[in-house]
Amino acid sequence: MNFKYDISILIPTINEEDNVGSVLNLIKKSTSINIKKEIIFIDDNSSDKTIEKINILKKKNKLIKLIKSKKRLGLGHAINQGIKKSSGKYILCLDCDCAVSSSDLKRIIDLRSENSVVIGSRYLKNSKIINCSKIKIFLSRMVNVFIAFYYNIDGKDLTQSLRIFPKPNGFKPNNLTHPAYFIEMSIFLNKRKLIFREIPVFYNNRIAGLTKNSTFNLLKSTLSFFIK
Secondary structure, eight states: OOOOOEEEOOOEEESTTTTHHHHHHHHHHHHHHSOOEEEEEEEEEEEEEEEHHHHHHHOOOOOOEEEESSOOOOHHHHHHHHHOOOEEEEEEEEOOEEEEOOOHHHHHHHHOOTEEEEEEEETTOOOEEEEEOOHHHHHHHHHHHHHHHHTTTOOSTTTOOEEEEEESSSOOOOOSSSTTHHHHHHHHHHTTOOOEEEEEEEOOOOSSOOOOOHHHHHHHHHHHHTTT
């Protein structure tokens, strides 16, 4: 299969007007000029100036694309739309909150391969989480331990959105919320015999904008996965 780009970078947005410029700078610092990439923002019906700012940036950078939803359909729907419209050999899922460093993101990108999914893990020995709820971290870790054991997946942060993997075909998740969407994706990629590779990251909770994945939403999404 011929691909137009090496990597399609998918960035879901809801009210991220203060972060869209920063995430582009993060990508610029993390990717070699030799990597052919497209940057796809998928906006889930923002009510601030996110779309206006992306359109301004689009005029300066032809690699930037924008997909707009008329109503809010969830993170998973946004990623699915991005995958469908992408032309890259690899898919990189990247949040707009700039929670990781350019050096960590570069390592994730550089480790991509046709037989693996590379995850920026928050739960390895050398990982570090800054400015995040301890209850939320505890619940997330417990969910990951159970998913890894029950589905026999070699990973510690299978709910993490920050990951790069070969463009998938046939992925049709039942749940479009986070983290259930990425749980389903991890199970799907594991069934396709991809190797799970994790690297430790310094995860710094967002400075600008509001989180869309509160502890309550995390619990709700996780429960919806188990009772589907």
